[in-house]
Amino acid sequence: MTEQKKKSGSSAKSTSSSSSQSNIRVVARIRPLAKYELENGSKQIVNSLPSLLGSSPATGPTTEPEVLEVKPPNAEKRWFEVDAVFDGISTQRDVYVKSGAQQAVCQDIFKGFNCTILAYGQTGSGKTFSMGTAAGSTEITENDGIIPRATADLFRMIDERCDGNAQVELSYLEIYNEEIRDLMVDDETGGKDLRVRETLNGEVYVSGLQSLPVANPQEIGKCMEDASKRRVVASTKMNAVSSRSHAICALKVKGVLEDSTKFHAKLTLVDLAGSERIKKTGAQGSRQKEGININKGLFILGQVVSALAEQRPKYKRKPPYRDSKLTRLLQDSLGGNSRTIMLACVSPADFNLDETVNTLRYATSARNIKNSATRNVIKTISPEEAAKLQRENQLLQAQVKELQETIQRMAQDASPSMASADTDSDDDMDIELVENKAEAKRIRDLESEVKQLKAALNKKGGAREISQSMADNAIVVPELNKKVATLEEELKMKEELEEENIILRQELEEVKADAQSARVAANKMSKIMDQLRELKGEEIDKKRMEHDHIKVEEAWVSFVFQVLETNKEQMQKLRDDFYLVARVVESPDVLIPAKSNSKWWQRLGNKEEEGGPPEMTVDPEMRQQLLSEHIQFFNEKLLEVENDIATESESLGSIRDSLRQQRDRLEIEIGSHQFEKDSLDKNDNDLLEQLTALLIGPVKNLGDFA
Numbered sequence: 001m002t003e004q005k006k007k008s009g010s011s012a013k014s015t016s017s018s019s020s021q022s023n024i025r026v027v028a029r030i031r032p033l034a035k036y037e038l039e040n041g042s043k044q045i046v047n048s049l050p051s052l053l054g055s056s057p058a059t060g061p062t063t064e065p066e067v068l069e070v071k072p073p074n075a076e077k078r079w080f081e082v083d084a085v086f087d088g089i090s091t092q093r094d095v096y097v098k099s100g101a102q103q104a105v106c107q108d109i110f111k112g113f114n115c116t117i118l119a120y121g122q123t124g125s126g127k128t129f130s131m132g133t134a135a136g137s138t139e140i141t142e143n144d145g146i147i148p149r150a151t152a153d154l155f156r157m158i159d160e161r162c163d164g165n166a167q168v169e170l171s172y173l174e175i176y177n178e179e180i181r182d183l184m185v186d187d188e189t190g191g192k193d194l195r196v197r198e199t200l201n202g203e204v205y206v207s208g209l210q211s212l213p214v215a216n217p218q219e220i221g222k223c224m225e226d227a228s229k230r231r232v233v234a235s236t237k238m239n240a241v242s243s244r245s246h247a248i249c250a251l252k253v254k255g256v257l258e259d260s261t262k263f264h265a266k267l268t269l270v271d272l273a274g275s276e277r278i279k280k281t282g283a284q285g286s287r288q289k290e291g292i293n294i295n296k297g298l299f300i301l302g303q304v305v306s307a308l309a310e311q312r313p314k315y316k317r318k319p320p321y322r323d324s325k326l327t328r329l330l331q332d333s334l335g336g337n338s339r340t341i342m343l344a345c346v347s348p349a350d351f352n353l354d355e356t357v358n359t360l361r362y363a364t365s366a367r368n369i370k371n372s373a374t375r376n377v378i379k380t381i382s383p384e385e386a387a388k389l390q391r392e393n394q395l396l397q398a399q400v401k402e403l404q405e406t407i408q409r410m411a412q413d414a415s416p417s418m419a420s421a422d423t424d425s426d427d428d429m430d431i432e433l434v435e436n437k438a439e440a441k442r443i444r445d446l447e448s449e450v451k452q453l454k455a456a457l458n459k460k461g462g463a464r465e466i467s468q469s470m471a472d473n474a475i476v477v478p479e480l481n482k483k484v485a486t487l488e489e490e491l492k493m494k495e496e497l498e499e500e501n502i503i504l505r506q507e508l509e510e511v512k513a514d515a516q517s518a519r520v521a522a523n524k525m526s527k528i529m530d531q532l533r534e535l536k537g538e539e540i541d542k543k544r545m546e547h548d549h550i551k552v553e554e555a556w557v558s559f560v561f562q563v564l565e566t567n568k569e570q571m572q573k574l575r576d577d578f579y580l581v582a583r584v585v586e587s588p589d590v591l592i593p594a595k596s597n598s599k600w601w602q603r604l605g606n607k608e609e610e611g612g613p614p615e616m617t618v619d620p621e622m623r624q625q626l627l628s629e630h631i632q633f634f635n636e637k638l639l640e641v642e643n644d645i646a647t648e649s650e651s652l653g654s655i656r657d658s659l660r661q662q663r664d665r666l667e668i669e670i671g672s673h674q675f676e677k678d679s680l681d682k683n684d685n686d687l688l689e690q691l692t693a694l695l696i697g698p699v700k701n702l703g704d705f706a
């Protein structure tokens with residue numbers, strides 16, 4: 001069966017409805033660290049905070065908000081509040097029950113509310129895992145996601161509450177590269193590039209989308225299994241089986257409950273393609289084009305979410321539903337006639353920090369979106385009401401009969417005059433008899449009118465046609481009135497929007513002016529930074545020169561030191577010589593070695609001879625005297641020189657130490673100045689960029705919007 005009008009949910013005319021306003025329910029799921037994340041050394045930085053109320057067993061949706069903590073290694077912690085948080089050890093059942101999905105399927109649908117369950121998040125964050133695909137088997141297993149659980153519960157409830165008196169129809173589509181494809185049929189049989197249409201009362205539907213009756217979860221499982229094979233998936237660096245399209249599965253349910261209440265509702269299950277950084281996924285060629293289209297659709301979705309979530313009346317704007325197929329089809333789920341649960345899936349790894357924070361930001365703002373879900377139910381009437389209506393009906397039937405008889409009589413009364421009007425020749429004669437020609441024309445016109453009336457009355461069902469047209473008018477008039485009211489409302493909204501537009505433009509101008517001053521400030525800052533860098537450079541050069549100078553001085557001191565050391569050695573040698581002489585003088589038997597001690601020879605009163613002093617022996621008395629005299633002389637001299645050297649080397653040593661200290665200090669100073677300079681170089685552009693983004697970003701956004 002082809003679904004001609006895939007209504008987006010508003011109640012049909014015959015349906016009595018009551019509407020309820022509720023916020024979108026947002027839950028978050030943190031999957032365990034993936035293999036690729038473990039391999040690249042990622043750390044877990046996203047965790048659920050233990051609930052103040054303790055963890056309750058999964059018996060129903062959570063009633064108090066829960067918190068999720070993001071703790072980046074080098075930045076401040078952040079917290080996000082959502083309706084429920086699931087972590088790496090949460091089970092598929094926990095998610096189904098505590099998110100509220102089970103309640104939507106088992107209760108809300110049977111109250112006649114449209115429900116949507118939508119998974120959102122970065123590529124590879126666990127959307128498909130959480131949503132799952134319908135299982136072909138009867139048993140639900142631990143790993144089955146929301147879809148198989150929902151379809152199993154749906155049919156169980158139909159058995160319980162409708163005694164089998166219900167019909168379910170399934171449609172399944174994907175949006176791939178901004179093209180809608182019917183996943184229930186092969187491409188060759190059509191189902192490609194389907195159009196989104198809108199009825200006069202604003203209901204959105206996909207023209208030509210198949211909607212197949214299904215009798216049990218297994219049939220759904222089979223259909224979805226076939227459909228999943230048609231869905232576009234591919235392997236990327238971040239997910240071996242990455243969904244490259246947004247998939248929307250809808251189950252339309254209608255039936256009669258145990259108390260004879262008729263209801264109809266739609267359960268929409270959405271598995272979005274994941275947002276992705278093209279660089280991270282390594283997507284190329286057609287994969288890259290897919291990625292861009294995926295991101296575009298999700299970007300518009302983000303815009304719709306933020307427009308709907310805006311709390312400040314001044315900044316409220318019309319959600320841009322029409323800017324993408326995805327948002328047009330989700331129009332009822334976001335801010336419309338549906339009870340909606342949004343499942344935000346995130347990775348726990350520091351590697352995906354930016355994407356996780358983005359997803360959670362959207363998630364928390366989506367919690368502000370208010371939907372107005374309408375109950376699509378028809379209450380059956382009481383026996384008293386039925387009897388009253390029956391009486392009214394009989395009365396009406398009698399009136400109709402009476403009217404029909406009157407009309408018939410009128411038709412018969414008209415017949416004799418018509419009989420005379422039937423012959424053209426008689427007519428001509430009568431007209432000739434009438435003198436006043438104008439009068440004759442009037443009579444002829446009247447006669448033709450009567451003729452037409454007679455024909456209409458005699459025609460089978462003529463009376464019914466007339467009363468039908470009256471009834472139609474009765475329907476058309478209120479409808480026209482309704483349309484006029486809608487138009488008036490739209491006009492009012494338009495005027496309000498125009499007013500808002502003017503205010504926004506003024507604000508835009510103001511922010512633009514602010515941005516201009518921000519730019520000037522940024523330029524100034526850049527110049528100051530240049531100067532600072534220059535100054536730092538100069539300071540480093542100065543310190544370097546000082547350092548080099550000290551190094552030269554230190555080298556000189558070391559050199560002097562070395563000279564002194566040499567002197568010391570020579571002194572030592574002198575002392576040795578002296579002792580040698582002393583020994584010679586002491587012993588009468590030892591001859592003075594002539595050449596090496598010529599000075600001593602002279603000191604003994606001898607004259608220098610060619611070839612050095614001859615070997616000789618000396619008078620012992622004289623020798624003794626000389627000995628003591630020279631020992632004393634030498635000792636004094638030696639002591640003097642040794643003292644000098646010691647003082648000299650002590651002061652040189654302390655000079656050298658202080659120079660070393662100065663040099664070390666300068667090296668440290670140069671190092672820290674260099675580091676500061678490098679940091680200035682590195683942070684300069686970042687700072688400027690950040691400042692510009694901070695001050696100019698809002699203007700850009702406003703500019704886009706304007």
Ligand SMILES: Nc1ncnc2c1ncn2[C@@H]1O[C@H](COP(=O)(O)OP(=O)(O)OP(=O)(O)O)[C@@H](O)[C@H]1O
Nearest residue numbers: 031032123124125126127128129239242243273274
């Ligand atoms: N809670 C979880 N527990 C265990 N494994 C998980 C969990 N969530 C996701 N995974 C695994 O992580 C991988 C990626 O998950 P999934 O395909 O569901 O991501 P996705 O968000 O649908 O990605 P894409 O947007 O690229 O389609 C899969 O191998 C899946 O089995």
